Amino acid sequence: MSDRYPSIYVVGGGLSGIAAAEALSHDRGRPRNIVILEARAQLGGRTSSYRESYDGLMTDTGQHLFMDGYHATRHLLKILGTENHLAFLDPFSLYLLIPPDRLSLLEIPLNNGQAGLLSGVMGFGGLSLISRLSLLRIKGALPKRNDAVDHMDARTFLRQAGQTKEAIDRFWELLTISATNLPTDKVSASLLVSILKESLFSGAGPRTLGYNTVPLSDLIVEPAQRVLEKRGVDIRLKTSVNQFHIQQDRVSELVASRESFKVGPGDHVIVAVPPWAFERLFPMERMNEPLVQNVARLSDPSPILSIHLWLRREVWIPIMTGFPENDIHWVFNKDAMTPSGQAGRIPDPSLFDFQYTGPARQFHATKSVSCVVSGADKLADRSDRDLVVSAMVTLKKIVSDLNALDLVHSRVIRERFATPVFAPGQGMYRPSSSSFLSNLWIAGDLADTGLPATMEGAVRAGYQAAEEIERILERRRIGGRGPAEIQETLR
Ligand SMILES: Cc1cc2nc3c(=O)[nH]c(=O)nc-3n(C[C@H](O)[C@H](O)[C@H](O)COP(=O)(O)OP(=O)(O)OC[C@H]3O[C@@H](n4cnc5c(N)ncnc54)[C@H](O)[C@@H]3O)c2cc1C
Structure with missing residues (x-):
């Protein structure tokens, strides 16, 4: 690693850390050493996929939805070369199963x-x-x-x-x-x-809303690893940072599981971990800092449950169906969400024993369904069996002839630490990108972007932290001159 260039350490290789590293590495005319320190064996954090033993395919641990207004996320995906793997609903169409049995369509032309x-x-x-x-x-x-x-x-x-x-x-x-x-x-x-x-x-x-047509591993995780490595970013996987050493007003060392990283005078650190992993990075004598205390207040997680079902036969359902006043909130048609999914065939109207008001073309065949429960505090401790039964009962509301024998395989994934709780009055605890230390910057979906804990919030926070560092590096590069001179140079 060169001594001439500033080093920037990004702690946490989720979407936010990826975005920060991307922004800082995009200009080859500004050489610097960028190091991502990620505790897990791959990048991506909460946007992750696993290999499903039932069919051998990569499957997302939990369904992620994108808004077409996620401009920072879409920018990042464009750079990763995968933006074309997002599909957006046009028109915006939400099917809602209004209790007890009426399927209604909210369709908004774009x-x-x-x-x-x-x-x-x-x-x-x-x-x-x-x-x-x-x-x-x-x-x-x-x-x-x-x-x-x-x-x-x-x-x-x-x-x-x-x-x-x-x-x-x-x-x-x-x-x-x-x-x-x-x-x-x-x-x-x-x-x-x-x-x-x-x-x-x-x-x-x-x-409108959109979804990924390839697994998150192909949308984000592997392309990010490829693009960042190509730009010379040093990605250290299975490297958990245990603690920061702090001297005076700066981080001076990162103590990780297998090695330590000296943080020199011109170097910077971005911390892009969730709130529940934040506090323990600071030494005991800094626990009382308002930043550390405030982030600790955001450490309550809200769980998400995903119940993946594999069926013996095809059923015809919309791409996404919402279930108000029901344990299971959403049913996603997984086959229709892939490029090879059969789209636009007209379902047999006799399948529906409720008043159906939407166009048939929006129903698609699938043998694979994903059910989601958000804010799943109450359901997280229920048994897998119970959750699968609830998911099948919910699916039956839109597939009237479904029966238990149609189910061939299921998997329940509990993400107990899915997102931080931002309760009323807690906005003031979300940190901005700067901190009480001159070389420590905050990113991650906890940062004060004004958005809920989402992919877009995480990416915007990563870009914001990178921009702050860029500003300081630029100031140093042009020789620490006064603001007026800097403005002049930058013009
Ligand atoms: C099931 C599920 C469904 C979701 N659905 C949506 C959705 O539909 N739309 C949406 O916009 N958002 C959704 N989200 C939220 C979205 O995934 C997150 O907001 C976003 O991915 C957070 O990114 P991040 O980089 O801030 O954090 P993370 O992804 O958590 O990344 C932080 C990284 O830091 C690493 N780390 C932690 N501690 C250390 C340490 N000490 N040293 C080194 N590394 C460390 C972790 O391993 C992790 O990789 C969903 C989340 C879940 C779990």
């Missing part, structure tokens, strides 16, 4: 601005007219500043925004828990507001 939203909501048969009108009214209740409602929970905000109980229970609850991984009465309203502003009510008109 590129038609707020008029599309208006026509989509008004055409949504899952809610009464009064509730649909209340949905449309929410735009007027969105505060200018998201943090103005951080002190209240999303349910209180929704009530104050004139939402009917029906709209909250049958629409907002599912939307909120899916987007924030917390129920409406547990999550800060500011996160719901930020999502609404970036999705249904974005300046560019309503946005």
Whole structure:
């Protein structure tokens, strides 16, 4: 490793660490040593896949959804050469199984601005007219500043925004828990507001949802390893950082499982780990620092359960179906989400013993289904068998002739540490990218991006930390001159 160039250590090789390393390594004209220290045997963190023994295929541990407004994530994927492996719903179409047995479609045409939203909501048969009108009214209740409602929970905000109980229970609850991984009465309203502003009510008109058509290992993990290694980034896997050594106002050494890394005077450290892995990096005498205390307050995790089912025969279901007021929140059609999936065949309408209001073309054949429970505190301790039964009962709501013999294989994956809890009033504890140490920068989905703990939040935080370091390196490169001179040089 060269002594001439600054070294930047990225602790944590999840999406956030990958984004930071990508930003710092993209300009070969600015040589530096970038080292990723990752505890696990691969990059990617919570965006991960495993090899399923049943069919030998790489399978995502948990379904990830993307918004088309995830501009930082899409930028990163473009650089990794995999953005084309995202597919977006066009029109935006959500099938919701309204209890007890009515499948309704919320279909919002894209590129038609707020008029599309208006026509989509008004055409949504899952809610009464009064509730649909209340949905449309929410735009007027969105505060200018998201943090103005951080002190209240999303349910209180929704009530104050004139939402009917029906709209909250049958629409907002599912939307909120899916987007924030917390129920409406547990999550800060500011996160719901930020999502609404970036999705249904974005300046560019309503946005849509997308999904990966290849496993996350092919979308992120392996391409990131390839691209970063090609740029000379030193990726140290199975290297868990145990502690930072701190001298005066800077990190001076990283003590890892197998070796230590000296952090020289011009070097920097980005910490891109989840809140529950953050506190233990600091020596005892620094535990009282407000940053460390604040992040410790964000260390409660909210679980996500994924119940993967493999069926003996094909069933015809939409790509994604939401189940308000149900244990299982979403059923995903896994075969339709791959490039080889059979799309657009017309299902046999007699399969449905409920009033179906959507177009048949949006149903696809599949023998592989993934069911998701977000904010799964209550369900996480239930047995695998119980969860599989709940998943099959849920699937039967949209596949009326399904029976137990149709199931050939199942796997339950509990991600107990899926996302941090950002409860009402906790926005103030989310750190900005700078810290109390001059060479330590904070990234990861805990950082204060205003977004819930999401891929987009993680990527934006990684890019933000990289930008801060870039600014300092640039200042040093042009010789520590005054701000006016720097401006002049940069012009
Ligand atoms: C099942 C599931 C479904 C999800 N669905 C969605 C979704 O639909 N849409 C969405 O936008 N987001 C979703 N998310 C959230 C999203 O995956 C995360 O917000 C994002 O991946 C976080 O990235 P990160 O880099 O901040 O953290 P991580 O991915 O957790 O990366 C941190 C890395 O740091 C490493 N590490 C920790 N401690 C140390 C240490 N001491 N030394 C070295 N390395 C260390 C870890 O091994 C890990 O690789 C989901 C998450 C889960 C679990």
